[in-house]
Amino acid sequence: MIASFSPIWWVDVAGSLxxxxxxxxxxxxxxxxxxxxxxxxxxxxxxxxxxxLSVFAISRSVGxxxxxxxxxxxxxxxxxSIQPISGAVNTCTFIVVASVTLFFERNWKIYGTIxxxxxxxxxxxxxxxxxxxxxxxxxxxxxxxxxxxxxxYRQIFEVSKDMIxxxxxxxxxxxxxxxxxxxxxxxxDSQTSVEGKEFQQFLSGPxxxxxxxxxxxxxxxxxxxxxxxxxxxxxxxxVLLSGSIARTLAEEAATFHFLIKDIQQRxxxxxxxxxxxxxxxxxxxxxxxxxxxxNPLGIILGYTQLLLRSEDPAADQYQxxxxxxxxxxxxxxxxxxxxxxxxxxxxxxxxSNIHAIITDTIRFxxxxxxxxxxxxxxxxxxxxxxxRMDEKKxxxxxxxxxxxxxxxxGDEGRIRILTRLTPSGDxxxxxxxxxxxxxxxxxLTRIFDxxxxxxxxxKGTGLGLSVSYGIIKGHGGQIQVDSEVDKGSIFTFLLxxxxxxxxx
Amino acid sequence: MAPLISGHISGWIxxxxxxxxxxxxxxxxxxxxxxxxxxATQGHSGIEGVWVHQFAHLxxxxxxxxxxxxxxRAGLVKKTAWRYIQNAAFFFIIWNADAALVHFLEEQLIAVxxxxxxxxxxxxxxxxxxDWISVIYYLGKLDHIFCVPAMICLMLGVRRMLADHxxxxxxxxxxx
Numbered sequence: 001m002i003a004s005f006s007p008i009w010w011v012d013v014a015g016s017l018x019x020x021x022x023x024x025x026x027x028x029x030x031x032x033x034x035x036x037x038x039x040x041x042x043x044x045x046x047x048x049x050x051x052x053l054s055v056f057a058i059s060r061s062v063g064x065x066x067x068x069x070x071x072x073x074x075x076x077x078x079x080x081s082i083q084p085i086s087g088a089v090n091t092c093t094f095i096v097v098a099s100v101t102l103f104f105e106r107n108w109k110i111y112g113t114i115x116x117x118x119x120x121x122x123x124x125x126x127x128x129x130x131x132x133x134x135x136x137x138x139x140x141x142x143x144x145x146x147x148x149x150x151x152x153y154r155q156i157f158e159v160s161k162d163m164i165x166x167x168x169x170x171x172x173x174x175x176x177x178x179x180x181x182x183x184x185x186x187x188x189d190s191q192t193s194v195e196g197k198e199f200q201q202f203l204s205g206p207x208x209x210x211x212x213x214x215x216x217x218x219x220x221x222x223x224x225x226x227x228x229x230x231x232x233x234x235x236x237x238x239v240l241l242s243g244s245i246a247r248t249l250a251e252e253a254a255t256f257h258f259l260i261k262d263i264q265q266r267x268x269x270x271x272x273x274x275x276x277x278x279x280x281x282x283x284x285x286x287x288x289x290x291x292x293x294x295n296p297l298g299i300i301l302g303y304t305q306l307l308l309r310s311e312d313p314a315a316d317q318y319q320x321x322x323x324x325x326x327x328x329x330x331x332x333x334x335x336x337x338x339x340x341x342x343x344x345x346x347x348x349x350x351x352s353n354i355h356a357i358i359t360d361t362i363r364f365x366x367x368x369x370x371x372x373x374x375x376x377x378x379x380x381x382x383x384x385x386x387x388r389m390d391e392k393k394x395x396x397x398x399x400x401x402x403x404x405x406x407x408x409x410g411d412e413g414r415i416r417i418l419t420r421l422t423p424s425g426d427x428x429x430x431x432x433x434x435x436x437x438x439x440x441x442x443x444l445t446r447i448f449d450x451x452x453x454x455x456x457x458x459k460g461t462g463l464g465l466s467v468s469y470g471i472i473k474g475h476g477g478q479i480q481v482d483s484e485v486d487k488g489s490i491f492t493f494l495l496x497x498x499x500x501x502x503x504x
Numbered sequence: 505m506a507p508l509i510s511g512h513i514s515g516w517i518x519x520x521x522x523x524x525x526x527x528x529x530x531x532x533x534x535x536x537x538x539x540x541x542x543x544a545t546q547g548h549s550g551i552e553g554v555w556v557h558q559f560a561h562l563x564x565x566x567x568x569x570x571x572x573x574x575x576x577r578a579g580l581v582k583k584t585a586w587r588y589i590q591n592a593a594f595f596f597i598i599w600n601a602d603a604a605l606v607h608f609l610e611e612q613l614i615a616v617x618x619x620x621x622x623x624x625x626x627x628x629x630x631x632x633x634x635d636w637i638s639v640i641y642y643l644g645k646l647d648h649i650f651c652v653p654a655m656i657c658l659m660l661g662v663r664r665m666l667a668d669h670x671x672x673x674x675x676x677x678x679x680x
Contacts, residue, residue, distance in 0.1 A: 001563045001628040001639070002621065002625055002632070005626060007646060012648060015647075015651070018652045022656055026655070033665065033669060036666075036673065042665075043665075046662055046665070049658070050658065054656065087553065088553070091557045092560075094564040097564055099567075100567075101570065104574070
């Protein structure tokens with residue numbers, strides 16, 4: 001095959017020159033890089049590659065150029081003597097480039113690790129330097145933060161209205177907050193220490209502590225467990241207990257942390273609300289019945305009275321009609337009481353003095369068969385304002401309460417009537433307290449129910465307290481009872497100073 | 505302790521000599537008493553240099569392939585500088601393959617012979633094989649079209665790396 005020599009020649013000569021130029025430019029860049037960071041493994045690698053390739057470019061290109069020149073000068077023998085040297089140098093440069101490349105990845109990884117470690121050391125060094133320089137300030141800041149934190153949590157502990165309690169696992173009290181101490185010492189000196197005592201002493205149930213501690217040990221915590229605390233004054237208090245086990249650095253052994261919430265008032269309120277709901281339902285029911293019965297009773301009474309006019313009073317039929325009239329009147333009274341309980345008619349309010357009403361009522365009761373052995377005492381507050389109320393209805397309430405009190409004390413006893421302005425000043429309270437036989441606990445929730453009575457048949461209709469309840473509610477007030485068997489009862493009703501307009 | 509060990513070793517040598525002594529003496533006699541060429545140092549004339557050079561080309565090629573593999577695995581080719589260096593490695597692979605092929609045809613297989621015939625012409629005599637080998641050989645002789653781009657890519661890569669390095673140094677607020 002015959003071919004042109006010029007492509008080979010030109011590519012060879014130009015390529016050789018370009019190889020030298022670019023190899024040395026690359027080497028120059030590498031040298032500049034090395035000046036910036038002589039320890040960088042990547043720069044060193046590139047330096048070795050570029051250096052070897054520069055040597056290769058010189059060796060090979062000079063060799064090729066010499067070859068071309070010597071061949072043109074017909075000095076082949078001289079070229080043959082130089083050729084092995086050039087080839088050997090080329091071989092060496094290949095091996096150098098390949099070798100550094102082969103170990104580049106491993107070196108690079110090691111270098112990466114070194115750089116990372118160096119960086120971490122530098123960061124640690126900087127931190128140490130900073131800490132050394134600012135140790136005092138840091139300690140002060142830290143102390144201030146700790147004090148603030150301690151103060152914050154101490155405040156929570158101190159001002160909490162719920163009991164916060166820390167005990168050993170055997171129940172021995174380590175610390176307790178003021179609210180807890182106050183609850184435990186209810187009725188006693190609230191500052192008396194309870195630390196060191198066993199928490200189980202304050203639990204009403206003998207098995208309560210065992211159950212609580214067992215559940216905490218098994219589950220790690222106990223949540224919203226309802227139980228009764230036996231307080232120092234002998235009373236019981238319904239509480240909601242949550243607790244957990246904790247182990248802190250300061251305390252070697254595990255401790256129990258409790259949060260105890262007093263729910264006595266809440267439960268009482270819930271009961272009162274349930275009672276109010278029940279009475280409202282009964283009221284609606286009673287009102288419906290009373291309306292239906294009232295009309296036929298009116299007709300019966302009307303016709304009876306019409307017949308009475310035409311009868312001779314001496315006749316037997318006249319007496320029969322009178323009996324009918326009497327019982328119909330009695331029925332009408334009951335129906336009216338039911339309607340009063342259901343508060344179907346709005347009270348006609350006028351500004352009145354409650355003390356005058358109470359005095360009138362006492363006089364009325366004394367006049368109607370109050371045994372002399374029963375003392376009725378009054379303790380009137382002097383700063384009560386006149387309030388708007390239906391005088392007749394409030395009198396009816398007072399008569400009902402006094403009559404009940406007289407029945408309760410029996411032949412001998414004491415009835416006390418107190419009036420006060422509530423601390424908030426928005427209502428007056430009237431309390432009728434007796435030293436009678438009291439009301440059993442199971443009856444307390446039913447005393448305002450219509451037709452509920454503990455009196456013998458024929459002695460009472462069981463509507464007195466229901467009617468009173470309806471009247472007081474109609475005035476926007478409240479009526480409640482505290483009673484203890486064999487010690488007596490206190491009926492208290494509140495009347496608002498600014499009367500609330502009843503919804504009914 | 506030392507006398508004990510040395511005594512133990514000398515005892516072992518004595519036992520070996522007593523068992524193998526005659527055989528060792530016979531082999532030494534064959535080597536030292538018979539007439540033969542001196543082969544103490546191996547010669548490296550002839551084709552051996554070409555083989556070494558070819559191995560160097562293959563080693564270079566292999567290392568460049570490995571470099572590309574590492575660069576891609578490490579994700580470094582996302583950076584422009586390393587991408588240039590990857591291209592350089594790719595051209596070096598082609599160049600090494602080309603150079604190794606030409607050396608093989610010319611000096612190992614001795615399949616072609618190129619002679620100047622004057623008038624700016626060369627004659628390529630095919631000593632063995634097919635006609636296309638002459639064409640391959642002729643084109644293969646133009647190996648600079650692969651190694652020069654490789655060198656350019658390497659230069660661009662290093663230059664970019666220098667620029668990046670300076671930029672990072674400036675960004676850190678240091679004097680480059």
